[in-house]
Amino acid sequence: MELDDPGFHHSVLSDFRDRLAEGDRADRLLDLALARLTAAGLVRERTTQRTDSTHVLAAVREFTRLELVTEAVRAALKELARCAPHVLDRCGR
Incomplete structure (x- = not known):
């Protein structure tokens, strides 16, 4: 990005949060993240983290x-x- 790039509008995060809250998207995203972290050996199932x-x-x-x-x-x-x-x-x- 250029130094004078204005970046993103503050409403983008709010819109993203609203879309993530629809249905079970947040749970699916968390499950996907946990699966990848587990596959990478960064977290283990059924243990204290x-x-x-x-x-x-x-x-x-x-x-x-x-x-x-x-x-x-x-x-x-x-x-x-x-x-x-x-x-x-x-x-x-």
Whole structure:
């Protein structure tokens, strides 16, 4: 999105909530989410789930570090392509 993008209108969330409340959509969405979380090994059926978010925060922190490294490499390659494209030409061979 561009920096000057106005984003979405506040009524979008209300409309989405109203559509989700129709019928059993919310229950089906929750069931689907739980099935996928179970398949990924993130939750187990018929057990007590941990509510401590420490492990979640640690995973997010690790992902954030990886994202920062990825962005740094991308920015370096972009600058290299601008300043010395011949260097990148040799890398492709």
